[in-house]
Amino acid sequence: MSLRHAALGLLVEMDGASGYDLLKMFEITMGNVWQATQSQLYGELNKLTADGFIEVASEGPRGRKEYRVTEAGRAELRHWLLDVPPKFVRRDEVLLRLFFLGQVSPDEAAGFVRDQAAALDRRLGELGELEGNIDWGDENLSFYGRLAMEYGKRFMAMRREWYGWVLEEMAEREPKMAEREPKMAEREPKKD
Amino acid sequence: MSLRHAALGLLVEMDGASGYDLLKMFEITMGNVWQATQSQLYGELNKLTADGFIEVASEGPRGRKEYRVTEAGRAELRHWLLDVPPKFVRRDEVLLRLFFLGQVSPDEAAGFVRDQAAALDRRLGELGELEGNIDWGDENLSFYGRLAMEYGKRFMAMRREWYGWVLEEMAEREPKMAEREPKMAEREPKKD
DNA sequence: CAGTGCATGTAATGAGTTACATGATTTA
DNA sequence: TAAATCATGTAACTCATTACATGCACTG
Secondary structure, eight states: OOHHHHHHHHHHHHTSBOHHHHHHHHHHHHTTTOOOOHHHHHHHHHHHHHTTSEEEEEEOTTSOEEEEEOHHHHHHHHHHHHHSOOOOOOOOHHHHHHHTGGGSOHHHHHHHHHHHHHHHHHHHHHHHHHHHTOOOSSHHHHHHHHHHHHHHHHHHHHHHHHHHHHHHHHHHHSGGGSSOOOOSSSOOOOOO | OOHHHHHHHHHHHHTSBOHHHHHHHHHHHHTTTOOOOHHHHHHHHHHHHHTTSEEEEEEOTTSOEEEEEOHHHHHHHHHHHHHSOOOOOOOOHHHHHHHTGGGSOHHHHHHHHHHHHHHHHHHHHHHHHHHHTOOOOSHHHHHHHHHHHHHHHHHHHHHHHHHHHHHHHHHHHSTTSSSOOSOOOSOOOOOO
16 A cells, blocks of 8 residues: 555645646656556545545546645644554565576577666666656755765666676586677767 | 566576565565565466466465466566666655655654665665575576675665765754744855 | 474555546647 | 647556455365
């Protein structure tokens, strides 16, 4: 039940917004942290309203509803922040595949890891771009958002290094892989 | 649809097993990578059977069914490994809370981060214990499992360091966190 | 023969995804 | 006035969690 609190929190920070605004804010500021689809968000906003945690402050042009967090909503957010222990859901599709790479040939396995590394390089570039043109609304969101952004950078760097290490380990295990023309990975124009 | 492939992959590596065996194997070897509940697994095994990717090789004592992966199942696993691009689902309850820590007092915020760091230390200890007494069945699972284990260690170490850095940043922002003074007019030196 | 572990299943509920549907307003 | 954007919603489906239910077989 965290999408609920993600929405609640963002609404507090934004000091009121429509579902549409919120959705964009999700994409911009929280891509690294939490994902939400449009239909999920609209549904949750209605449930939050029904539960009295938010309310429609005003209605605008195209059926637009401007939501505002109620006192009960703020209390709920605070409660969730401090009293509900966050749980780790560990589900990583790349790691899962890694587990079973023994089922394909060493070349194919190495190719897989190289592809993942290349994809990560691309995402690292995107993060760099993103970093420039974020306009964090308020000061708190800016401060804590920056900490989360730093996390993202560290995470990707760690992961990139680990991919490199994995390739070394694989090469050591299967030494003839070394002389081999590069397949389709690792010729991504690297940014920055 | 990845639980399906996690089960399929493990079944291949284990060279046949019951749902019960599989469930334990999930817990032991893949805690860091993929989670499955009992009811989900049994359901998926039946679906895999219906789809012809596994079959009941023999039946044992207490209604026990020994499953075995079919050729179609191996092909499906291979296809998933190499042709289906893994997708990143980014959902981290701790990071999400961090985003909104501006909603509570600096003391409470710092307390939250410290708690998370402590919890991580505990898990790091557990990982160390685990590392000793894993008996990886076959050679492939052992090799790739070790790579995944190294990932886990690097991940936690990175995260631990980041928590430390976060606490420093918070202390720098709110220097009087330990001894609170009544008068708080306007400090908050803007940084960066 | 009682307790533990083995072994599988179902039902209810909630969370998340994809696709479709609809219409108002702004802007070029 | 056509296209783009704003804006919300619903339906169908899959995936995941929790709780409950049942019973056999071994072990002490």
